[in-house]
Every structure is written in structure tokens, then in C-alpha cells.
């Protein structure tokens with residue numbers, strides 16, 4: 705995320721204050737004035753194209769402009785109040801894919817990796833409006849113990865420590881109740897290895913944001929064969945070299961996932977990738 709202090713004048717709260725601690729306007733975290741101003745700045749810059757494209761897209765359901773604006777406003781309110789690990793651009797790509805399939809019988813959206821529940825709340829609103837359901841998979845205790853050492857595409861190293869991103873189940877439930885559509889949302893608590901084999905599907909749109917190679921593998925093995933024609937799986941982990949190598953490996957798809965290697969948009973170039981079944 706770019707630094708606000710590089711782009712806005714000095715009177716804006718939340719500028720880096722070295723050891724002096726938070727400003728008198730509060731910290732930079734959820735609920736802070738800084739967070740709200742940052743959202744507005746991003747709407748006018750980084751997010752602008754994605755928002756405009758969502759406002760003008762054609763979908764197989766009646767979705768008037770005021771409703772679209774209302775959804776964007778809810779997304780921003782959620783981002784302002786809850787710690788998020790996605791951008792509005794990323795979530796709008798998933799939103800677009802869901803609305804394109806609106807009205808499909810048993811429309812099923814899956815999210816793997818919920819953290820504090822901000823993305824779950826947003827996706828639940830859209831699943832509900834599109835006539836579908838949302839299944840959220842997470843340990844609700846953060847990243848599992850692991851010894852994976854990752855390198856990003858830019859060459860920098862990263863380790864996802866056990867327990868990182870943890871959002872406890874009761875607190876994620878509260879976030880979905882406050883900002884989302886809890887009536888269409890089912891939360892599956894546990895390690896993916898335990899919870900996903902029992903999930904029957906189908907899958908129409910899935911969003912994976914799971915950080916680890918082992919977790920990505922498990923999600924794809926259990927979810928991808930259940931993707932219906934026209935469906936798509938997004939991953940937000942395309943900036944990790946190990947994930948790119950896994951997704952580029954034809955043997956992984958044929959021998960472990962047991963499908964033909966899919967079509968992957970953005971592989972090796974972007975963080976957010978769209979994976980579509982071959983020949984769909």
C-alpha cells in the first residue's frame with residue numbers, strides 16, 4: 705500500500721510519527737479517520753477504473769445504479785471498519801464474476817481464507833443479491849504451522865507464520881452479521897484438509913487467499929473439480945513464485961487435481977489470477 709504521507713498534505717492525520725506514537729486523530733487502523741481518508745483517496749485513484757467498470761457492467765439481472773453504488777459504499781464501510789487483506793479492485797473482480805452468473809440454479813460462491821471476515825461480508829452481500837450462497841472455509845485460528853519459505857515475484861522473501869491473520873469464529877460471524885448477508889453464508893471451521901473433502905459443491909466462483917503452497921494445493925484438489933462450466937477460481941497468491949510454479953505444473957493438474965490443465969489469466973505477472981476449467 706502506498707504511503708498516505710507521500711501523497712497528502714501534512715494536516716492529514718495518521719502520518720508517520722516515528723516514536724511519538726499515534727496522532728491525536730487516532731491510529732491508522734480500522735475505524736480511524738486515516739483509514740476513511742485513505743479509502744476516499746484510493747477510490748479516486750487505484751480503485752477508480754474497477755469501480756467505474758462495475759457501475760457500468762451488464763449482468764443477467766436488474767441491478768440499478770443506486771444499488772451498485774450502495775454495494776460500493778458498503779464495501780468501503782467494511783474496509784474502513786475491519787482489517788482487510790484485499791483491495792477493492794481484487795474484490796470487485798470476484799463480484800463481477802458472481803454477478804455474471806446471477807440467477808444460475810444453486811449458485812455457489814466459495815471463499816477459502818477469511819481472516820477477519822471483511823471479504824466474507826462483501827462476498828455474502830453479492831452472493832445474496834445474485835440468488836446464491838457463500839461457503840467460507842477457514843481455520844479461524846490463522847495460518848497453520850508450516851516451514852514454507854516463500855519468495856515473491858520481485859525476489860523478496862516472506863514467511864507466513866503460524867497464527868497470522870487469525871480471526872476467531874465468533875468475531876467473523878459478527879462482521880458478516882454487521883456488514884454482510886449472514887442468511888446466505890455458511891462458515892466451515894477447521895483446516896482445509898479436514899473440512900473440504902466433505903464439501904459436495906458445486907462451485908461457481910471461488911476466491912482463494914490462503915498464502916501457503918500446501919493450502920493452495922488442498923483447495924485446488926478439493927474445489928477445482930467441482931467448478932461448473934462458466935465458473936472461475938481466483939487466487940490472490942499469484943505473487944508467490946512457488947504458487948506460480950504449482951499452477952504452471954501440468955502434472956499437478958492431471959495427477960492431483962485430475963482435470964485438464966486450466967486456462968490461467970495473469971500467471972507470473974499478477975497477484976490476482978483467474979483460473980478457468982479447460983474448454984469451458
Ligand SMILES: C[S@@+](CC[C@H](N)C(=O)[O-])C[C@H]1O[C@@H](n2cnc3c(N)ncnc32)[C@H](O)[C@@H]1O
Nearest residue numbers: 789790817818819842843846847869895896919
Ligand atoms: C490472508 S488471510 C485471508 C484474508 C482475507 N481474504 C481478506 O481479504 O481479508 C489467509 C487466511 O487463510 C487461512 N488459512 C490458510 N491456510 C489454511 C488451512 N490449511 N486451513 C484453514 N485455514 C487456512 C488463515 O486462517 C487466514 O485466515
